[in-house]
Amino acid sequence: MIVRLLYTFAFSTIALAAQPSAPAPKPAPLRELPWGQLNFLHTTDTHGWHAGHLQEPSYSADWGDYISFAKRMRQKADDQGVDLLLIDSGDRIEGNGLYDASDPKGKWTFDIFKEQDIDVLCAGNHELYKQNSSENEYFTTVPDFKGNYLASNIDIIDPRTGELVPLAPRYRKLTTKHHSIRIIAFGFLFNFVGNYNNTVVQPVEETIKEDWFQEAIRDREVDLFLVNGHVPVRSKEFTDIFNAIRDVQWDTPIQFFGGHTHIRDYKQYDSKSYALESGRYMETIGFMSIDSVGAGREKRPHLAASPQFSRRYIDNNLWSYHHHTGLNDSTFPTDHGKNVSKLISRARETLKLDHRHGCAPSDLWLNRASYPSNDSVITWLEEQVIPDVVEDMARKEIPRVVIINTGAIRFDVFKGPFTRDTTFIVSPFTTGFRFIRDVPYETAKKLLALLNSNGPILEPSGASMDAPLAQLAGSEDRTAAKPFEFRHSGQVQLGAQLSLTPGYTTRDDAGTDGDDTLHSPISFYRVPNCVQSEIAFAEGEADPTTVDLVFLEFIQPWILLALKFFGEEFELKDTETYMEGVGFTTLITKWVETHWDGDC
Numbered sequence: 001m002i003v004r005l006l007y008t009f010a011f012s013t014i015a016l017a018a019q020p021s022a023p024a025p026k027p028a029p030l031r032e033l034p035w036g037q038l039n040f041l042h043t044t045d046t047h048g049w050h051a052g053h054l055q056e057p058s059y060s061a062d063w064g065d066y067i068s069f070a071k072r073m074r075q076k077a078d079d080q081g082v083d084l085l086l087i088d089s090g091d092r093i094e095g096n097g098l099y100d101a102s103d104p105k106g107k108w109t110f111d112i113f114k115e116q117d118i119d120v121l122c123a124g125n126h127e128l129y130k131q132n133s134s135e136n137e138y139f140t141t142v143p144d145f146k147g148n149y150l151a152s153n154i155d156i157i158d159p160r161t162g163e164l165v166p167l168a169p170r171y172r173k174l175t176t177k178h179h180s181i182r183i184i185a186f187g188f189l190f191n192f193v194g195n196y197n198n199t200v201v202q203p204v205e206e207t208i209k210e211d212w213f214q215e216a217i218r219d220r221e222v223d224l225f226l227v228n229g230h231v232p233v234r235s236k237e238f239t240d241i242f243n244a245i246r247d248v249q250w251d252t253p254i255q256f257f258g259g260h261t262h263i264r265d266y267k268q269y270d271s272k273s274y275a276l277e278s279g280r281y282m283e284t285i286g287f288m289s290i291d292s293v294g295a296g297r298e299k300r301p302h303l304a305a306s307p308q309f310s311r312r313y314i315d316n317n318l319w320s321y322h323h324h325t326g327l328n329d330s331t332f333p334t335d336h337g338k339n340v341s342k343l344i345s346r347a348r349e350t351l352k353l354d355h356r357h358g359c360a361p362s363d364l365w366l367n368r369a370s371y372p373s374n375d376s377v378i379t380w381l382e383e384q385v386i387p388d389v390v391e392d393m394a395r396k397e398i399p400r401v402v403i404i405n406t407g408a409i410r411f412d413v414f415k416g417p418f419t420r421d422t423t424f425i426v427s428p429f430t431t432g433f434r435f436i437r438d439v440p441y442e443t444a445k446k447l448l449a450l451l452n453s454n455g456p457i458l459e460p461s462g463a464s465m466d467a468p469l470a471q472l473a474g475s476e477d478r479t480a481a482k483p484f485e486f487r488h489s490g491q492v493q494l495g496a497q498l499s500l501t502p503g504y505t506t507r508d509d510a511g512t513d514g515d516d517t518l519h520s521p522i523s524f525y526r527v528p529n530c531v532q533s534e535i536a537f538a539e540g541e542a543d544p545t546t547v548d549l550v551f552l553e554f555i556q557p558w559i560l561l562a563l564k565f566f567g568e569e570f571e572l573k574d575t576e577t578y579m580e581g582v583g584f585t586t587l588i589t590k591w592v593e594t595h596w597d598g599d600c
């Protein structure tokens with residue numbers, strides 16, 4: 001396929017994002033979308049970012065803009081006589097003030113999200129961490145989508161009856177509008193073990209043995225299996241599903257949509273089976289197309305005999321939206337989309353998300369700066385924030401070793417206003433601190449190396465440390481000056497002699513032409529699983545014999561396991577609350593208000 005690069009500087013004006021405070025996207029060269037007989041738009045891991053990125057022009061479109069984009073793309077599909085479906089792969093909650101700042105959480109976002117017409121969606125692990133979030137799915141999101149929400153391996157205890165029931169239908173059959181393509185769709189979650197006890201996640205390898213699944217995949221009246229899942233595209237779970245289908249349907253096309261690892265990625269299973277993963281945080285709208293599938297081939301005699309799969313990763317901004325629809329500022333927006341954008345603005349105003357706690361003097365990066373360094377948000381926490389604010393007044397004089405998992409930090413800090421919204425973006429978790437008193441310092445000082453060793457200590461009962469999810473994608477740093485063959489979705493130099501903005505330059509199983517926007521590459525640096533600060537150690541004196549070992553509650557199982565590894569017999573009953581009623585996010589806000597007070 002020949003890709004034509006569009007130098008969109010020829011377009012009339014720079015597009016303006018729907019949210020009043022969002023920056024306008026910058027003009028950039030674009031690749032065309034490879035439309036086919038069956039097409040998809042895909043979102044995953046949006047984590048409440050329905051207002052878009054208000055400090056990043058490349059991702060500044062909001063959910064209302066996406067609604068307008070989907071509407072215009074459906075119209076374009078109708079005009080071409082092809083089909084278009086919308087997919088979402090879960091983790092819609094936790095990670096942005098629009099969700100996390102309301103009481104109850106999600107008060108606004110459920111009404112915002114449901115306005116999009118999505119054909120197949122599923123749950124992510126974040127929907128299941130707490131009882132109230134899983135029940136919100138069961139009582140709100142599942143009914144909102146009337147049979148399109150699928151839960152192939154998730155059950156929930158219905159609080160009205162006490163019975164264990166499917167969270168949503170296990171699968172569905174649908175037939176497309178124009179080409180009558182017969183699809184059987186599923187909705188899976190990876191083998192997650194951190195859910196609250198009101199839900200049950202059945203391992204995928206057990207689910208695919210069940211009668212209902214075996215019956216579904218043996219259906220001969222099917223042109224395509226669509227496997228949607230909050231599952232990495234390079235995972236044992238998806239491989240197991242692929243093998244199960246191939247055992248009984250050796251040549252029926254299979255399209256996977258994945259999530260969870262927060263990357264752009266595209267995997268080929270065989271010549272008729274592909275998987276797409278579309279990033280995170282409303283940065284990416286995935287576009288997928290399939291030609292030569294189903295009975296619709298008869299209407300398009302020029303098509304190849306075998307299915308042809310193509311993908312594109314669309315930067316979530318109005319510059320891309322306008323080009324791909326062939327519209328502009330005045331013709332692109334729909335009344336529906338504009339109304340949703342207004343709803344988002346009203347929610348942000350009600351939640352006071354623009355309230356300023358302080359002013360960040362410089363950018364602090366989670367993965368774009370090396371750790372340790374002055375530009376690392378992890379270094380900032382380790383050296384400045386934690387030593388200053390992690391202090392239980394009743395034990396302030398006692399030496400303490402404080403350990404946090406870097407997964408508690410989810411995003412960068414940008415130079416400028418540090419707002420109420422920023423606090424939830426940087427760290428949306430409500431977890432507090434626990435501690436164990438009188439831990440031998442000789443043991444405490446060894447824990448960090450063990451927790452960062454990536455050995456079995458990080459996987460009790462099949463769980464994994466919630467490190468930054470981008471960290472899961474590779475085993476070494478990559479820098480813009482060092483093009484890199486990345487196992488999952490790495491960055492490569494495109495070599496175009498253009499003045500490009502920094503952004504995604506993805507390499508996947510189909511090559512390096514997946515991104516719709518040409519960017520200059522961004523350096524990516526790994527961070528450790530955990531960092532620590534030593535506090536209240538007497539300067540110039542010998543190390544203390546014992547310390548308070550303080551840690552975020554989330555990592556308590558790993559802390560106890562690590563202590564056992566070194567021969568210490570501390571148990572759950574030995575842990576206590578540290579700083580009663582104070583969460584990690586609150587402490588960050590307190591530090592900012594004290595140290596970054598000033599005008600931006």
